[in-house]
Amino acid sequence: MKTLVCISKAPDTTSKIAFTNNNTAFDEAGVQYIVNPYDEWYALVRALEIKESVGGEVTIVTVGPNEDDAIMRKALAIGADKAVRIDANPKDAYFVATQIATYAKTIGFDMVLTGKETINYNGSQVAGMIAESLGFPLISLASKLDVEGTTLTLEREAANGVEVVSVNAPIVVSCAKGMAEQRIPNMRGIMAARTKPLEVIPPAACDDLTTFATFGSPLAKSEVKMIDPNNMDELVALLHNEAKVI
Amino acid sequence: MTLVYLHTSNGMSKSAFEAVTYAKKLGNEVIVLTAGNADANTLATLGSFGAQKVIVNRAIDGSDEQQVSTWVCNHAANAENILFLHDVAGKAIAPRVSVRLKAGLVAGAVALPEMDQTIKVNVFSGKAFGFVKVNSQKRIISLLANSIAPEKIAEVCPVEEVNETIESSGIKILSTKKPEGNIPLPEAELVVSAGRGLKGPENWGIIDDLASALGAATACSRPVSDIGWRPHHEHVGQTGIAIRPNLYIAIGISGAIQHLAGVNGSKVIVVVNTDKEAPFFKAADYGVLGDAFEVIPRLTEAVKRFKLNQ
Ligand SMILES: Cc1cc2nc3c(=O)[nH]c(=O)nc-3n(C[C@H](O)[C@H](O)[C@H](O)COP(=O)(O)OP(=O)(O)OC[C@H]3O[C@@H](n4cnc5c(N)ncnc54)[C@H](O)[C@@H]3O)c2cc1C
Numbered sequence: 358m359k360t361l362v363c364i365s366k367a368p369d370t371t372s373k374i375a376f377t378n379n380n381t382a383f384d385e386a387g388v389q390y391i392v393n394p395y396d397e398w399y400a401l402v403r404a405l406e407i408k409e410s411v412g413g414e415v416t417i418v419t420v421g422p423n424e425d426d427a428i429m430r431k432a433l434a435i436g437a438d439k440a441v442r443i444d445a446n447p448k449d450a451y452f453v454a455t456q457i458a459t460y461a462k463t464i465g466f467d468m469v470l471t472g473k474e475t476i477n478y479n480g481s482q483v484a485g486m487i488a489e490s491l492g493f494p495l496i497s498l499a500s501k502l503d504v505e506g507t508t509l510t511l512e513r514e515a516a517n518g519v520e521v522v523s524v525n526a527p528i529v530v531s532c533a534k535g536m537a538e539q540r541i542p543n544m545r546g547i548m549a550a551r552t553k554p555l556e557v558i559p560p561a562a563c564d565d566l567t568t569f570a571t572f573g574s575p576l577a578k579s580e581v582k583m584i585d586p587n588n589m590d591e592l593v594a595l596l597h598n599e600a601k602v603i
Numbered sequence: 604m605t606l607v608y609l610h611t612s613n614g615m616s617k618s619a620f621e622a623v624t625y626a627k628k629l630g631n632e633v634i635v636l637t638a639g640n641a642d643a644n645t646l647a648t649l650g651s652f653g654a655q656k657v658i659v660n661r662a663i664d665g666s667d668e669q670q671v672s673t674w675v676c677n678h679a680a681n682a683e684n685i686l687f688l689h690d691v692a693g694k695a696i697a698p699r700v701s702v703r704l705k706a707g708l709v710a711g712a713v714a715l716p717e718m719d720q721t722i723k724v725n726v727f728s729g730k731a732f733g734f735v736k737v738n739s740q741k742r743i744i745s746l747l748a749n750s751i752a753p754e755k756i757a758e759v760c761p762v763e764e765v766n767e768t769i770e771s772s773g774i775k776i777l778s779t780k781k782p783e784g785n786i787p788l789p790e791a792e793l794v795v796s797a798g799r800g801l802k803g804p805e806n807w808g809i810i811d812d813l814a815s816a817l818g819a820a821t822a823c824s825r826p827v828s829d830i831g832w833r834p835h836h837e838h839v840g841q842t843g844i845a846i847r848p849n850l851y852i853a854i855g856i857s858g859a860i861q862h863l864a865g866v867n868g869s870k871v872i873v874v875v876n877t878d879k880e881a882p883f884f885k886a887a888d889y890g891v892l893g894d895a896f897e898v899i900p901r902l903t904e905a906v907k908r909f910k911l912n913q
Contacts, residue, residue: 371860374727374731450698450708451707476727476728476864477726480710480711481698482698482708483698484698485698485699488698489698490702495695495699498694512780514691515691515779520778521778522774523774524772524773564738564739566701566706566708567707567736567738568736569733570735571733571734572732574730575867578886578887581885581887582890584891586892586897586901587901589891589904589905592891592902592905593906593908593909596871602793602871603817603909
């Protein structure tokens with residue numbers, strides 16, 4: 358299997374979320390970036406497991422500026438064979454998907470894996486957009502992926518439970534929990550990552566379909582109302598009369 | 604015209620009515636598209652929320668999202684807005700339609716457009732929000748459930764049954780595993796959730812009892828599903844699923860930021876914890892400082908008394 362895994366950076370979950378430039382941009386001051394957990398724990402690790410069992414090659418790709426090389430080295434340390442960074446600021450999901458699909462077309466992959474969403478923009482859009490651009494089927498929100506020859510068997514979230522599906526490569530898969538377990542890179546992996554190829558390529562032309570006009574932070578919650586643990590009737594009454602949720 | 608695609612194979616959910624209400628409030632004529640064998644009389648009820656007409660394609664069943672995308676695009680020539688729910692179906696279909704029509708997608712909208720036509724979405728796992736502007740002529744929106752209250756404004760509408768065959772994606776569905784709980788977690792309006800404070804899987808009886816007294820779905824924190832005390836599909840949070848119920852009761856969960864990321868969209872949060880310093884209290888509307896093993900059976904009895912008097 359020749360596999361492409363899409364990697365996005367995401368702020369470490371303990372990062373302070375603030376905005377600058379009149380609330381039009383994310384304030385990166387002091388923010389630590391990590392590999393988006395869905396991309397790393399689920400998509401990348403499963404791609405590596407498949408390579409280890411049936412052979413092939415795992416390439417990782419991201420759309421981002423210079424600084425993102427650090428994130429790519431981290432992902433290489435986990436075990437990917439080579440990395441590609443498309444040198445542009447990711448404007449929106451359509452921009453990212455167009456860049457990745459354009460690159461994927463020039464190489465030809467059997468599988469393109471993404472995480473189910475990024476923890477910063479939570480859009481769940483990139484996988485579907487890549488699939489459409491490449492004309493591949495998409496298995497969205499997959500929790501299991503097995504390969505036999507060119508046939509893939511997957512489990513995916515469906516409206517009425519979990520569906521077991523089969524499909525032939527080439528495909529795009531968005532990966533959710535269940536796919537694989539987190540892998541901690543070892544010293545050898547980290548050393549090897551330093552010398553693995555990291556190719557930087559220019560972006561393709563792309564329309565600007567959406568823009569984030571402004572950002573804001575939710576209003577602070579009002580003070581919590583403490584209820585006497587011996588008086589659960591009061592809690593039920595409040596949930597009914599005041600909160601109106603039961 | 605506003606086109607709404609709804610997945611109706613598993614019956615009509617409240618969020619379908621929310622989507623039609625939202626579409627109606629965008630101001631134009633609303634046409635609903637759906638696939639599969641949903642009963643025509645049921646589909647006609649979408650008229651009450653403002654749909655002018657429902658077109659149901661009997662030749663496809665809605666499970667093949669690539670096929671659905673093609674069909675929706677075939678009907679989109681005159682649509683200014685194309686609306687989906689930000690659910691399993693919408694997450695797979697809306698991005699494809701966006702690429703096909705080169706139309707900007709607002710994924711996970713939580714409100715109607717503002718005066719300046721930007722649309723609010725949640726970002727950073729609910730820790731912030733943003734306003735998205737669409738630069739293309741056509742606009743695609745996927746609406747997060749529980750963002751708008753359904754409004755009945757009219758009577759039933761006509762349902763047009765069509766048979767338009769569309770090439771399939773080649774995905775074969777081998778089987779479907781139904782979830783174990785009675786109420787699927789992502790759609791549940793009431794959720795009872797528990798964490799490591801419960802000490803072991805054998806103690807989940809009190810959680811199940813409270814959930815069934817309320818008619819709630821059950822959820823859990825990540826360590827609990829990682830150790831195998833509870834099934835994976837119950838794991839909520841940043842690495843599990845994100846939910847936005849009306850009521851979230853968190854029992855023996857500390858309220859780590861990664862857990863909150865999945866539940867901070869809940870309308871009302873109740874926290875039961877023995878530690879008055881537990882961070883979850885800061886995110887709660889109602890708090891009970893006490894031992895779950897004493898408080899929860901008491902709460903269950905109180906809920907039962909309340910239900911009897913209803
Ligand atoms: C990258 C990353 C992603 C993560 N993603 C998630 C995620 O998606 N979801 C998630 O949940 N976690 C996630 N975590 C883990 C998270 O940080 C916490 O470790 C986890 O949520 C803690 O689970 P808990 O509250 O059940 O357990 P604990 O933190 O151990 O808390 C147990 C709580 O129970 C209380 N308690 C004990 N006994 C009782 C009693 N008898 N009655 C009442 N209360 C009692 C204690 O006071 C305590 O507050 C993630 C972590 C990382 C690093």
